[in-house]
Amino acid sequence: MNFEIKYKDARARLGILTTSHGKIRTPALMPVVHPGRQTLPVKEHGAEIVITNAYLIYKNEELRERALQEGVHGLLDFSGPIVTDSGSFQLSTYGEVEVSNPEIIKFQEAIGTDIGTSLDLPTPPDVTKKRAERDLEVTLERAREALEVRENLTLNSVVQGSTYPDLRERCAQELASMDFEVHPIGAVVPLMESYRYRELVEVVMASVEHLPDSRPRHLMGAGHPMVFALAVAMGCDLFDSAAYILYAQDDRLLMPDGTHKLENLVEMPCSCEVCRTYTPQDLINKKKEERTLLLAQHNLAISFAEIRQIRQAIVEGSLWELVEQRCRAHPYLLDALRKLVTYSPQIEKYDPPYKKSAFFYSGSESLNRPEVHRHWEKVRNLPRKEAVLLLPPVTKPYSQNLHPYLGIAYGRGACEGMLTGKLDLQLAVVDVPFGVIPLELDQVYPLAQNETPTIMDTEARLQVKRMVEEYLEGYATVLVASSLVKRYELDITEQVTVVDPISMDTHDLKRVRMIADYQFQPGAGEALFDDQVRVVKSRKTGKIRHLYQGEDLIATLRASDGVLVLAVLGARKLHQHLPYPVNRVVVNEEAEPFAREGKSIFAKFVINCDIDIRAQEEVLIVNSEDELLAFGKSLLNGREITDFKTGQAVKTRKGGF
Ligand code: GUN
Numbered sequence: 001m002n003f004e005i006k007y008k009d010a011r012a013r014l015g016i017l018t019t020s021h022g023k024i025r026t027p028a029l030m031p032v033v034h035p036g037r038q039t040l041p042v043k044e045h046g047a048e049i050v051i052t053n054a055y056l057i058y059k060n061e062e063l064r065e066r067a068l069q070e071g072v073h074g075l076l077d078f079s080g081p082i083v084t085d086s087g088s089f090q091l092s093t094y095g096e097v098e099v100s101n102p103e104i105i106k107f108q109e110a111i112g113t114d115i116g117t118s119l120d121l122p123t124p125p126d127v128t129k130k131r132a133e134r135d136l137e138v139t140l141e142r143a144r145e146a147l148e149v150r151e152n153l154t155l156n157s158v159v160q161g162s163t164y165p166d167l168r169e170r171c172a173q174e175l176a177s178m179d180f181e182v183h184p185i186g187a188v189v190p191l192m193e194s195y196r197y198r199e200l201v202e203v204v205m206a207s208v209e210h211l212p213d214s215r216p217r218h219l220m221g222a223g224h225p226m227v228f229a230l231a232v233a234m235g236c237d238l239f240d241s242a243a244y245i246l247y248a249q250d251d252r253l254l255m256p257d258g259t260h261k262l263e264n265l266v267e268m269p270c271s272c273e274v275c276r277t278y279t280p281q282d283l284i285n286k287k288k289e290e291r292t293l294l295l296a297q298h299n300l301a302i303s304f305a306e307i308r309q310i311r312q313a314i315v316e317g318s319l320w321e322l323v324e325q326r327c328r329a330h331p332y333l334l335d336a337l338r339k340l341v342t343y344s345p346q347i348e349k350y351d352p353p354y355k356k357s358a359f360f361y362s363g364s365e366s367l368n369r370p371e372v373h374r375h376w377e378k379v380r381n382l383p384r385k386e387a388v389l390l391l392p393p394v395t396k397p398y399s400q401n402l403h404p405y406l407g408i409a410y411g412r413g414a415c416e417g418m419l420t421g422k423l424d425l426q427l428a429v430v431d432v433p434f435g436v437i438p439l440e441l442d443q444v445y446p447l448a449q450n451e452t453p454t455i456m457d458t459e460a461r462l463q464v465k466r467m468v469e470e471y472l473e474g475y476a477t478v479l480v481a482s483s484l485v486k487r488y489e490l491d492i493t494e495q496v497t498v499v500d501p502i503s504m505d506t507h508d509l510k511r512v513r514m515i516a517d518y519q520f521q522p523g524a525g526e527a528l529f530d531d532q533v534r535v536v537k538s539r540k541t542g543k544i545r546h547l548y549q550g551e552d553l554i555a556t557l558r559a560s561d562g563v564l565v566l567a568v569l570g571a572r573k574l575h576q577h578l579p580y581p582v583n584r585v586v587v588n589e590e591a592e593p594f595a596r597e598g599k600s601i602f603a604k605f606v607i608n609c610d611i612d613i614r615a616q617e618e619v620l621i622v623n624s625e626d627e628l629l630a631f632g633k634s635l636l637n638g639r640e641i642t643d644f645k646t647g648q649a650v651k652t653r654k655g656g657f
């Protein structure tokens with residue numbers, strides 16, 4: 001037998017298990033096949049590996065003889081890998097079995113089982129610790145004995161220890177030091193039957209943590225698809241399902257989010273063949289045996305579908321999201337999730353830090369995911385600069401969208417300049433769920449690749465507040481954006497200065513006003529652009545393109561040189577603001593109608609002109625009464641316009657005034 005890991009997510013492994021009867025993909029579901037009265041052809045319904053009970057074969061003379069002759073593969077008419085259990089379950093149900101441990105090991109070897117099991121003691125939950133310890137010694141003794149007895153049988157060795165995590169841990173440690181190939185985790189059926197998922201997590205985590213990573217783990221008796229994702233995320237690779245048939249016999253349908261009683265259904269719950277073909281009433285009307293088979297078929301189909309979805313999620317790196325969804329199906333599963341995140345420090349060691357899919361926040365439990373734990377451990381230990389500026393979150397990646405808020409310098413280069421410059425200031429964004437994100441890291445997975453709801457929950461607020469407070473302990477000088485103080489109700493100590501980042505709007509306004517002052521003369525900016533100016537930006541570059549007053553264009557900021565090009569309203573405003581003859585070209589009566597029509601102005605018609613005009617400037621064209629006729633771009637400077645008697649002086653943009 002050989003086991004190989006191909007993909008990982010959380011503590012999950014997507015692996016290939018190679019047996020002498022072929023390779024299977026894990027996580028895998030092994031339908032329980034009854035050796036004597038199997039009625040559903042599980043292979044046709046997707047089984048790549050099955051499990052059966054060697055004890056039931058052993059005890060029935062006819063089955064035993066057939067198995068010894070044809071092998072267990074012949075008996076079950078299944079050519080893929082077959083796992084056999086030892087009779088321990090019968091032992092736990094009936095108190096005794098009529099076979100010894102060496103006998104059942106030898107028998108499993110004789111019938112050619114792919115993975116056999118020793119006769120462990122499935123110790124129930126809640127027994128006294130003394131009893132659990134006594135049982136454990138027997139289980140371990142039988143495990144050792146199995147190793148001595150087997151010649152070439154691949155062996156399961158079951159972790160026991162009741163509901164005592166320390167005993168599970170000890171058992172796992174002992175078994176890990178021995179030469180077994182597969183490790184089931186046993187005696188969890190009673191926990192699952194009574195929805196004690198939280199303790200299931202404790203038991204599985206205590207076991208898995210001490211089992212060798214190179215051996216597959218089988219969560220024994222776990223056949224409800226509701227727990228598959230959770231168990232896989234904890235590192236379980238194999239499941240067996242008798243549930244598909246047991247629930248069917250009881251007229252119940254398995255679904256990944258719970259169980260349905262057939263009598264309560266008005267609609268079938270999935271789109272498997274059975275659910276597509278029959279209505280609940282059709283099934284109720286059928287004979288018991290036929291109905292059981294049809295329900296079993298649905299149960300198997302939905303269970304395999306869940307396993308496939310889990311394998312897909314592991315490859316994508318979205319298993320945790322799936323676990324969070326599944327664990328919302330029942331409050332006690334939510335308990336399991338809440339328990340699971342207490343193991344985040346351990347799980348983090350197995351969880352790949354970089355994944356294909358984004359981190360999705362699905363509720364306050366996400367705050368304690370392994371990824372958050374990892375980031376926090378790393379970021380807390382980074383070297384500190386002299387001072388820190390905590391910024392509010394913007395669209396990710398933060399550094400590309402933060403510069404309008406900084407109000408420190410213009411343009412996209414601002415942040416980068418600060419990041420690389422001499423200033424020993426740490427810029428960091430505060431956000432849910434990762435707490436503090438230094439801007440240098442804002443493109444690193446999963447700090448940019450995560451989504452959280454826009455409405456924050458209280459737990460998130462409290463956790464981020466705690467993180468910020470802890471992070472700030474390393475700094476003497478702290479600047480905090482005022483919006484963060486409000487949002488997280490941060491305490492303001494002496495070390496903290498609250499800053500108001502300049503908002504995008506006022507930032508843009510300052511920018512265009514200054515350009516106008518620079519281009520025309522001081523004061524032109526305010527004259528052209530009042531506080532209500534509407535800024536339209538290029539979607540592609542994010543640069544300012546047009547400036548409007550309501551629906552009227554004032555000016556356009558030319559992309560090539562960043563200069564304001566006037567529109568009608570801008571020309572009017574500028575004309576009103578600038579005293580005569582500033583920025584004006586004055587034409588005679590003869591030229592006036594042409595100017596009004598928007599025709600270009602020839603030098604010979606110019607009777608006066610602002611001598612300070614340069615070529616290529618935005619100029620106003622007026623008559624001798626200083627009535628605005630048109631506006632345009634000067635082609636010559638003021639002196640030249642006055643001096644020349646031929647050729648164009650101004651290229652008119654627009655007349656019509
Ligand atoms: N099937 C379900 N639980 C158990 C267990 O604890 N041990 C064995 N051998 N089989 C099981």
Ligand code: ZN
Pocket residue numbers: 268269270271272273274275276298301302
């Ligand atoms: Zn179905």
